[in-house]
Amino acid sequence: MTDKPKLSMLTLGGTIAMTAASAQGAVVPKLDAADLLATLPELEIDLVTHDFRQLPSPDIGFTDLAALAEKIEQEIADGATGIVVTQGTDTIEESSYFLDRTIGGDVPIVMTGAMRHPQQAGPDGPANLSAAMVVAADPQARGLGTVVVMSDEVHAARYVRKSHSTSTGAFTSPNAAPIGHIVEQELVLLSRPRPYEPLPRSPRLTETSIGMVHAALGDDGDWLRPFAEHTDGLVIAGFGGGHVPSRLVPLLAELAEAKPVVLASRTSSGPVLTRTYGYPGSEQDLLSRGLINAGFLDPFKARVLLHVLVSAGADRAEITRIFHDSGEISVS
Ligand SMILES: NC(=O)C[C@H](N)C(=O)O
Known part of the structure; x- marks a missing residue:
């Protein structure tokens, strides 16, 4: 028996998983879950990983999101106590809201990404992924629905916007505020969004x-x-x-x-x-x-x-x- 949190991590690509495709340095999604995890210190969790898509997030569509939601539900049915999803930040405000509205139950779904790719100075991907793991593993996160964790802030999917094209502080909740923070590797929860009845996915x-x-x-x-x-x-x-x-x-x-x-x-x-x-x-x-x-x-x-x-x-x-x-x- 183990009482470690049982997390499932799904990767979809995005800047967090990008690396240079050519000598000119332009980056494309290439890294998998193992590459992303190699940047983190050892984790006190049971973790399974799924390389689900390898896309820049402007290319994510409703077909991908429907398949992602199904996969998440399957992971939850198999005993996951928290879900972490990495994807590009350009469309995370939409995909997080889709998951929030169509997946029921108490298991938290925590999405994250990066504004700076791994070859830039000070990439934020590892810190964001680590913070997302902290949130997904915390029992306080049960019942929060889908949240986006960036820059040590927790944003509810229903509020979150990408409000800046390059800043590592790009994510805001214009009609509210972050619902929590990650401080010294712990979740400090400030408020809980009202739960929704899940809507059907046709x-x-x-x-x-x-x-x-x-x-x-x-x-x-x-x-x-x-x-x-x-x-x-x-x-x-x-x-x-x-x-x-x-x-x-x-x-x-x-x-x-x-x-x-x-x-x-x-x-x-x-x-x-x-x-x-x-x-x-x-x-x-x-x-x-x-x-x-x-x-x-x-x-x-x-x-x-x-x-x-x-x-x-x-x-x-x-x-x-x-x-x-x-x-x-x-x-x-
Ligand atoms: N920061 C990012 O992840 C932006 C990237 N273009 C994406 O959304 O895939």
């Missing part, structure tokens, strides 16, 4: 297409109709509290009759309003024409949630209810 995940459109000054939106035709749903990242140029309103109203159209804020920080502005193209105008309010969910997380719901065949009432619940994002 086989149609891979064939569903959700478009995302950012409002931009002076945009006439003439390109929007043909673009929207190829989608099963849309996320509109409006200005500020959820606004678009007035000339887009008739088309958005028409689209919202045909398919779910979710209204988020392109600021990715703060909520969509409900009852402040009344001009054409304002939040009130758009919501009254059938757009669905994303609340505090930023456009990227709103798109992941809409993708999961539409692929599962959720109707408008169900989509509206789940967005209403998810957009409030309360912490207990």
